[in-house]
Amino acid sequence: MNAPLLELRKLARHYRVRSGRGWFSPAQTLRAVSEVSLQVRSGQTVGLVGESGCGKSTTARLSLGLTSPTSGQVLFEGRPVPAQRNAHWKDLRQRMQMVYQDPLSALDRRLGVMAQVIEPLSIFRRGSPASRRERAARVLGEVGLSESLWQRYPHELSGGQRQRVVLARALVLKPSLLVCDEPISALDVSIQAQVINLLTQTQQQRRLGMLFISHDLKVVRQVCDEVAVMYLGRIVEQGTPEQLFTNPVHPYTEALISAIPTIQRGKVHRRILLKGDPPNPINIPGGCAFHPRCPIAKQACRETSPVLREAADGRRLACLYR
Numbered sequence: 001m002n003a004p005l006l007e008l009r010k011l012a013r014h015y016r017v018r019s020g021r022g023w024f025s026p027a028q029t030l031r032a033v034s035e036v037s038l039q040v041r042s043g044q045t046v047g048l049v050g051e052s053g054c055g056k057s058t059t060a061r062l063s064l065g066l067t068s069p070t071s072g073q074v075l076f077e078g079r080p081v082p083a084q085r086n087a088h089w090k091d092l093r094q095r096m097q098m099v100y101q102d103p104l105s106a107l108d109r110r111l112g113v114m115a116q117v118i119e120p121l122s123i124f125r126r127g128s129p130a131s132r133r134e135r136a137a138r139v140l141g142e143v144g145l146s147e148s149l150w151q152r153y154p155h156e157l158s159g160g161q162r163q164r165v166v167l168a169r170a171l172v173l174k175p176s177l178l179v180c181d182e183p184i185s186a187l188d189v190s191i192q193a194q195v196i197n198l199l200t201q202t203q204q205q206r207r208l209g210m211l212f213i214s215h216d217l218k219v220v221r222q223v224c225d226e227v228a229v230m231y232l233g234r235i236v237e238q239g240t241p242e243q244l245f246t247n248p249v250h251p252y253t254e255a256l257i258s259a260i261p262t263i264q265r266g267k268v269h270r271r272i273l274l275k276g277d278p279p280n281p282i283n284i285p286g287g288c289a290f291h292p293r294c295p296i297a298k299q300a301c302r303e304t305s306p307v308l309r310e311a312a313d314g315r316r317l318a319c320l321y322r
């Protein structure tokens, strides 16, 4: 089989942070991401979910080479992403694009819509000025922005329109990988559905590989082919949406899934409330990092860190007792 589009191999990213306010407070190690291995194939959407601070955005930045790993490797089409910003890195940056949460901060306030979409082509010196304009116009049409909006500035657009401009800016370079970090959380519920449809349509038409980060588990279930659940920087369970949402096995996935509000009438919904302190990546518990909050933890969980192994049904799972 061909090499995956994106492959993360045992990635770790640590930060040195000061624990107190003063200059002389001791520095500590914050383990944002540990041992993350993951693959994204062309045409596949892989979701990353987990509580705030569990390392999703750091994994996204590592995937694009925007942050360098403390250890481990990122491969794009089977080749390591270079650590230095050389010609190979520049080529890769065109083929891997990011869609961020806040469209307003991702756009240049001084540029109109058309100019925003032409800009990446100019930066990478793609084609002649006339062909850049033509290409930008085509992509703006694809994302559903009519010509009447092309001269407007970001502040003159709605949130949904802005996110379409961000997407057009990403797509104009014909990327093969799209990393979406909370692409819809700043949008109105009605607009969210439109942007999601647009993303999935584009992804299917162009056979893009997509890494999709969202707190909205219903959307993740709808758009992803695979979902990885992270806890304190590690993947604790990974499988198809069907596997994770109808039969979560890791106690943390179970709790996460149980928190999805359901509106089915007559159905008794039991939300699992996790006990214990919220997770802190500066002070990760020994053994299984989830053990202080885990409803089924035993003595061994304090001592042994479970490895992420393949279960009988093909999902990946890191739990000593499940």
Ligand SMILES: Nc1ncnc2c1ncn2[C@@H]1O[C@H](COP(=O)(O)OP(=O)(O)OP(=O)(O)O)[C@@H](O)[C@H]1O
Residues within 6 Å of the ligand: 015, 016, 017, 030, 031, 032, 050, 051, 052, 053, 054, 055, 056, 057, 058, 059, 281
């Ligand atoms: N540049 C940095 N320096 C120090 N710590 C950092 C840095 N970037 C991220 N962190 C820390 O790494 C951890 C993971 O952060 P990250 O942004 O990846 O989380 P996340 O899962 O994306 O959270 P959210 O859902 O809130 O966006 C957090 O504890 C964060 O404070």
Ligand SMILES: [Mg+2]
Residues within 6 Å of the ligand: 056, 057, 058, 181
């Ligand atoms: Mg984040």
